[in-house]
Amino acid sequence: MSDGAAIETAGLWKRYDEVDALRGLDLKVPTGSIFGFLGRNGAGKTTTIKILLGMARPDKGEARVFGISSSDSAAGPEIRRRTAFVSDEKDLYDYMTVGEIVAFTRSFYPKWRGDLEQQFLRKFDLAPGRAIKGLSRGMRTKLAMLLALCRGAGLLLLDEPTSGLDPAMAEEVLQSLVGHVATEGATMFFSSHQLAEVEQIADHVAIIDRGQTVVSGALDDLRSQYQRIQLVFDADAPEIRVHAPGTHRVQRKGRVVTILSSSGGAAVLDELRGYRPSSFDVSPVTLKDIFLESVRTED
Amino acid sequence: MLWHKAWRETRWRFITALVILTMIAGSNVFEYLATVRLLAQLDQRAVDPVAQVSGLTAAIQEAIELQRTFRGFIWYQTFRQNLTQMGVFFAILLGCGGLLHESSKGSALFTLSLPVTRRQLLGARTGTGLAELFAISMVPPLTISLLAPAIGQQFSLIDALSHGVCIFFAAAVFFSLASFLSTLFGDLWRPLLITIGIACAIAIASFAVPQLGIFSVMSGESYFRTGSLPWAGFLASAVIATALLYSAAETVERRDF
Numbered sequence: 001m002s003d004g005a006a007i008e009t010a011g012l013w014k015r016y017d018e019v020d021a022l023r024g025l026d027l028k029v030p031t032g033s034i035f036g037f038l039g040r041n042g043a044g045k046t047t048t049i050k051i052l053l054g055m056a057r058p059d060k061g062e063a064r065v066f067g068i069s070s071s072d073s074a075a076g077p078e079i080r081r082r083t084a085f086v087s088d089e090k091d092l093y094d095y096m097t098v099g100e101i102v103a104f105t106r107s108f109y110p111k112w113r114g115d116l117e118q119q120f121l122r123k124f125d126l127a128p129g130r131a132i133k134g135l136s137r138g139m140r141t142k143l144a145m146l147l148a149l150c151r152g153a154g155l156l157l158l159d160e161p162t163s164g165l166d167p168a169m170a171e172e173v174l175q176s177l178v179g180h181v182a183t184e185g186a187t188m189f190f191s192s193h194q195l196a197e198v199e200q201i202a203d204h205v206a207i208i209d210r211g212q213t214v215v216s217g218a219l220d221d222l223r224s225q226y227q228r229i230q231l232v233f234d235a236d237a238p239e240i241r242v243h244a245p246g247t248h249r250v251q252r253k254g255r256v257v258t259i260l261s262s263s264g265g266a267a268v269l270d271e272l273r274g275y276r277p278s279s280f281d282v283s284p285v286t287l288k289d290i291f292l293e294s295v296r297t298e299d
Numbered sequence: 300m301l302w303h304k305a306w307r308e309t310r311w312r313f314i315t316a317l318v319i320l321t322m323i324a325g326s327n328v329f330e331y332l333a334t335v336r337l338l339a340q341l342d343q344r345a346v347d348p349v350a351q352v353s354g355l356t357a358a359i360q361e362a363i364e365l366q367r368t369f370r371g372f373i374w375y376q377t378f379r380q381n382l383t384q385m386g387v388f389f390a391i392l393l394g395c396g397g398l399l400h401e402s403s404k405g406s407a408l409f410t411l412s413l414p415v416t417r418r419q420l421l422g423a424r425t426g427t428g429l430a431e432l433f434a435i436s437m438v439p440p441l442t443i444s445l446l447a448p449a450i451g452q453q454f455s456l457i458d459a460l461s462h463g464v465c466i467f468f469a470a471a472v473f474f475s476l477a478s479f480l481s482t483l484f485g486d487l488w489r490p491l492l493i494t495i496g497i498a499c500a501i502a503i504a505s506f507a508v509p510q511l512g513i514f515s516v517m518s519g520e521s522y523f524r525t526g527s528l529p530w531a532g533f534l535a536s537a538v539i540a541t542a543l544l545y546s547a548a549e550t551v552e553r554r555d556f
Contacts, residue, residue, distance in 0.1 A: 016555075055411045073416060073552065081414035091405030108302040108413050139444035144409075225359055 004033045006155050006187040007052060011061035014047050014211075020116050021047040023211035024061065024296050029189050031203070034181055036202035036219075037191040044211040044295040047087065049159050053085055065155065081109065084148035088160040090140045092132050098143060099128030102150075111152030116180075120146040123176070138169045147172055156181070159192035162197060172195075174201055199287045209295040215262075219287070226285045227270060229259040231277035239295050240275060244268045260285065260293050301415065301423035308424075309393060313431040317438060318387035320382060324439035327377045328446040341463035348400050369452040370523075373443055377461050379518040381440055386517065388485060389435060390470035391494045393428045394477025395487050397421065425544055432474050436467035461508055461528060462519045468536040469517030473498055475543035482550040491497045 014022040022044045029035045039045050048057040051063050054076035058185070059150050059296050061068045065079045092101055100219035102121075106112045121128065124142035135143065148156060161177065162170035181188045198205060200220070206216040215222065231237070237257045238249055246263025257277075261268045269280065365371035398420055401407040410420065440459035447454040473494055480490035504514050515521070516532030 050408075050556065053412055077414040077416060080412055084413075085408070085412035087405075087408040089405045089408075092409055093304070093307075093406055094404075104300050104304065105413075108415070148411075250553075286502065 005029055005064075006033075007061040007065055007189060008062045009048070009051075009061065012063055013046075013053065013060035013239075014056065016047075016057050020056070020211055024050075024090060025208065025211060026213050027206055027216065029187060031187055032185060033204045034040065034178070034202050035187070036198035036205040037189060037208070038193075038195070038198060038205060039191070039208040039290055041193075043208045045208065046099075047160055047211075048208070049085075049157055049189075049191065052157060052267075053080060053122075054082065068088055083155045084153035086144045086148045086156045086159065086161055087113075088163055090137070090144040092140065092143065092147075094131075096165035097128065098126050098130050098132065098135075101132060101143070101147065102128065105147045106150070109151045109153075113150045113152050113251055116150045117146065119148065138166070139166045141169070141173060141231050141240055145176060145269070149176070152184075154186050154241055155288070156188040156190070158211055160192055161190055161298070162192070163195060163272040170197065178196075194199055195288045195291055202281060205287065207291055207294045214294045215290060222287075223284060226260065226262050226271070226290050227287050228283045229261055229272065229287065230283070231257045231272060231275065232257070232279045232281075233257070234278050235274075238285045239273060240272070242268055242271055244271050249299065260289065262290075301342065302427055305424045306409075307397060309427060309431060311436070312389070312392050316392065316431075317433045320385055320435050320439045321442050321471065323381045323385060324377055324442045325446055326454075327373060327381065328375065328443055328450060329461075331369055331372050331452065332450055334372055338363070338367055351501060369447065370454065370458070371386050373454060374462075374510035374518070374520075374523045377439075377443065378466075378523070379520070381465060383514055383517045386436065386466050386470050387473050388495070388499050389497070390474040391433055391477045391491055393435075394433055394474040394494070395481050395490045396425050397478065397481045398551055398556075399482055399485045399554070400487060406555055411556055418548055421551050424527070425547075428474060428478070429471065432470055433467050436470060437463035439463075440466075458522075461522050465519035465522060466517055468533045471515050471540040472513060472536050472543070475540040475547070479543045479547040479550070482547045 005028045007027065009027040010024050012022050012025040012027075013020070023232070024210055025044065025048060027048070037045055037048070040108055047056060051058050052065050052070050054070050055075065057071055062127040068075045068079050070076070070079060076156050080205050093104075096104065097121070098121075102117060106117070120142075124139070124146060126139065126143055126146065132140070132143070145161070148158070156177070158177070162173055165173060174197055179238060180186070203220055204218050205222065213285060217225075225255065231240075233255045235255065237252050237255055240252065240259075242250060244261075247268055248260040248262055249258075251258045258270070259268060269282070272280070360376055365375045398407055398410065398417070401410055411417075437460070440463045441456070444454045444456050444459040448555045476497065477490050477494045480493055484490055501513055507512060513532070513536065516536060519529070521527055521529045
């Protein structure tokens with residue numbers, strides 16, 4: 001475990017019944033980053049977040065938040081005092097009103113931001129007297145965000161923060177989050193299925209698959225590192241075997257061969273010249289390409 | 300604020316229990332007048348109520364004799380029957396629920412994200428429940444003391460408090476059992492039904508094994524008959540309840556959510 005990371009996990013394993021939810025997950029979230037945490041359903045995203053907050057305990061390995069072990073039950077409250085969490089479902093106490101749950105949550109956080117509370121109540125159009133059970137999913141999400149953002153936390157842990165929201169509301173929530181992180185200097189770690197929104201706001205990403213990290217790093221680095229190489233041949237493309245490291249996928253279709261490389265492409269290109277294609281094309285890839293390639297199931 | 304949350308989650312159960320048990324105790328006071336009239340009619344006919352009906356047990360005969368006095372009537376009708384039966388039910392109801400039930404409703408993750416330990420969460424819930432249990436144990440007997448003068452009878456505050464304490468200690472066992480089972484099952488029904496089933500089994504078994512007489516502790520039988528509180532029963536109840544609550548805390552501590 002090293003310094004400078006808001007979150008760090010090493011060799012994290014978690015088994016539920018007969019299923020390995022995590023299989024040696026390694027993760028490092030730099031302090032101050034907006035970190036997108038990606039993976040298919042069941043990849044282990046929510047389990048990871050639960051372990052970070054002490055809601056579940058790993059079978060092996062270690063998770064640290066602000067350098068504090070999340071398995072230490074005595075230290076758990078200290079982690080949670082410095083962390084704001086919004087769950088996927090955004091379920092709150094149905095028997096309370098907006099004002100009551102704000103007052104309830106406020107009582108646990110000495111650094112509660114009363115100014116932000118008032119600001120978000122207005123911005124999100126949340127009336128303190130409204131019963132939570134009567135709120136729409138979108139309004140519940142906004143309330144959950146308010147309860148998270150006003151805690152004065154150094155780390156926001158968000159599990160699918162915009163799930164179930166219409167695009168306009170999702171955008172409003174995202175902008176509020178980004179604005180808050182920029183203003184308060186917090187770290188934001190969020191899981192999402194919405195690759196476009198991750199690409200929009202994240203500066204770091206990790207992609208996990210079957211409980212392991214398969215891609216991790218700064219988004220700009222990943223974009224420059226991953227390239228799509230397309231070769232066009234005069235006749236049907238030959239069968240191509242690339243030995244250069246970082247070659248992820250070789251797809252042959254008629255006269256065209258498409259290769260995804262994560263090593264910058266130079267070594268792959270050198271190797272491919274031996275096949276004498278009629279033309280080369282090297283193009284950047286999107287996060288979606290990287291994601292799909294990383295979590296691709298073997299045919 | 301955790302206490303406030305626990306109160307908000309249980310208040311309707313508590314208020315319902317308090318109103319029903321207090322009404323039972325209060326109505327029992329006024330039923331005494333009808334019982335007195337019935338017994339007087341039987342006496343005027345010079346009928347031996349036991350001898351006329353073959354096969355009645357000594358227990359029934361005793362029940363009739365007990366109800367000739369207000370104190371005996373109240374003990375037999377209220378503490379031995381109504382408050383014991385209903386008190387156990389409401390104690391179980393107050394013990395059901397908690398973090399695992401919240402988990403099935405979805406709000407447990409919000410609760411668990413707060414900067415408190417699971418023991419604090421369980422402690423607030425248990426403390427609130429026990430305080431409510433204490434109130435529903437004490438208020439009905441005190442209501443009897445309050446209402447008895449209305450029919451020209453007396454039921455001392457000492458008697459009321461003593462019976463209230465007896466109800467509380469015994470009911471705490473069922474409360475704790477329901478609390479423990481609520482750390483194993485996420486729904487309300489299984490802890491409720493299993494604990495009621497166990498209470499019924501104990502009630503039946505205690506006919507054969509008097510040492511299982513938790514209902515005797517709850518009715519304050521030894522206090523009624525001899526004037527001494529069932530200290531051994533209190534101790535046993537406290538030990539069992541503590542063990543169950545400790546097990547509940549350990550279960551919650553180890554559980555993944």
